[in-house]
Amino acid sequence: xxxxxxxxxxxxxxxxxxxxxxxxxxxxxxxxxxxxxxxxxxxxxxxxxxxxxxxxxxxxxxxxxxxxxxxxxxxxxxxxxxxxxxxxxxxxxxxxxxxxxxxxxxxxxxxxxxxxxxxxxxxxxxxxxxxxxxxxxxxxxxxxxxxxxxxxxxxx
Amino acid sequence: xxxxxxxxxxxxxxxxxxxxxxxxxxxxxxxxxxxxxxxxxxxxxxxxxxxxxxxxxxxxxxxxxxxxxxxxxxxxxxxxxxxxxxxxxxxxxxxxxxxxxxxx
Numbered sequence: 001x002x003x004x005x006x007x008x009x010x011x012x013x014x015x016x017x018x019x020x021x022x023x024x025x026x027x028x029x030x031x032x033x034x035x036x037x038x039x040x041x042x043x044x045x046x047x048x049x050x051x052x053x054x055x056x057x058x059x060x061x062x063x064x065x066x067x068x069x070x071x072x073x074x075x076x077x078x079x080x081x082x083x084x085x086x087x088x089x090x091x092x093x094x095x096x097x098x099x100x101x102x103x104x105x106x107x108x109x110x111x112x113x114x115x116x117x118x119x120x121x122x123x124x125x126x127x128x129x130x131x132x133x134x135x136x137x138x139x140x141x142x143x144x145x146x147x148x149x150x151x152x153x154x155x156x
Numbered sequence: 157x158x159x160x161x162x163x164x165x166x167x168x169x170x171x172x173x174x175x176x177x178x179x180x181x182x183x184x185x186x187x188x189x190x191x192x193x194x195x196x197x198x199x200x201x202x203x204x205x206x207x208x209x210x211x212x213x214x215x216x217x218x219x220x221x222x223x224x225x226x227x228x229x230x231x232x233x234x235x236x237x238x239x240x241x242x243x244x245x246x247x248x249x250x251x252x253x254x255x256x257x258x259x260x
Contacts, residue, residue, distance in 0.1 A: 035215070037202050037248075042219045078223045100221055101186060107217045108230075114213040115171060119229030123184070123221045 041104050047096045047131055050104040051140075054094055056133040059140035062087060067132055067145045076124040076149040083118050087136040090116035094135075099128035125152045161255030165241045172235035172259045174206070176228045176243050180253065184220040199249060201226060206243045208232050208259075235259055 041053025051057050068082035083093050093116065095105040100123070108118045116134070124130075124147060131144040165174045178201065185198025198220055206214040206228075213232050228243075239259040246252050 035217070038217055042202075042217070080227075082229070097221065102219055102221065104219050105221045106219065109215040110213070110230075111215070112208065112211045112213045113232050113234045115231035115233055117229075117231050118214075119175075119227070121223035121227045123182075123223050 035109075038104075038107065041107070042102055044104060045102060047098050047103040050096055050102070051094075051133060051142075054104065054107055054133070056094060056135060056140040056142070059133045059142035062134070062141035062143055065132055065134050065141060065143035067130065067143060069130055069145055069147050071146075072148045072150065073124065074150045076126070076152045078121050079124050079130075079147060079149070080121050081119070081130060083132050083134075085116035085134045085136070085141075087116070087134055087141055089136040090134050092135040093118050094133045095120075095122065096131040096133070097122065097124050097128050098131060099126040100124065103131075124149045161243060161245065161253050163241060163243060163255045163257035165235075165239075165257045165259040167235070167237055167259060168231075170233060170235075172208070172232045172239065172241070174230050174232065174241055174257075176206075176255060178226045178228070178245055178253055178255070180224070180226060180245075180247065182220065182222060182224045182226060186220075199247060201245045201247045201253070204228065204243065204245045206230065206241065208235055208241055209239050210242075 041050050044050035044053050064086040066084040073079040093108045096103040105122050127148045129144045130147050133142045160179045163176045165172050180201050183196055183199040187196050189196055200220040202218050204216040214230050237259055242256045244254050
């Protein structure tokens with residue numbers, strides 16, 4: 001799956017960014033395992049762009065992705081989110097919050113027996129759709145859930 | 157910055173349930189200092205890797221919107237009691253936090 005992302009990075013304008021990073025000595029060309037931080041995707045300001053950045057654009061809606069998050073979060077600074085994918089061969093799980101300044105929250109790559117499950121806590125600026133994208137067998141799937149936020153957790 | 161990470165890993169059937177709590181400010185770079193009105197620079201963990209007996213099981217990239225003092229839960233199939241879990245986290249300043257635990 002990392003290979004996919006790599007191909008994507010190389011095949012687009014992002015290649016320039018990577019080249020600059022290598023030139024600046026931030027990345028060693030031989031560093032294959034630890035993928036460089038996906039700046040393009042994390043700095044994207046819309047979920048659509050962020051999904052492109054992690055090569056999950058055109059993800060298909062799926063009911064096999066279970067998102068456990070509160071319907072109403074009183075404190076947007078700490079919103080627990082638990083994701084379970086029932087799609088066979090799930091290799092990565094990504095979490096987005098549509099209304100955050102930078103929607104991409106996290107990208108988890110699973111390997112060597114890791115179950116298609118992650119649990120974490122995120123920050124939400126506003127009431128928003130929490131979107132999850134999952135990659136399995138070279139395809140991308142997505143599901144979402146709205147979380148109402150009483151007090152925002154990003155910004156001042 | 158306060159250091160440290162706590163990890164607990166317990167077997168549930170043939171799956172190790174791993175829970176980690178990292179000590180980190182996770183500053184988004186979007187907040188303003190109330191006294192000076194200046195933006196507080198971003199300072200957050202952006203890469204996390206977890207290994208089970210030295211084999212990578214989870215390789216994650218994070219943005220600044222993971223909550224302060226991040227919690228991470230994941231499950232590894234085929235693990236057994238006594239296996240060693242190591243989690244390495246690096247923030248955008250290059251500071252490292254490492255934690256390890258034995259699966260119980």
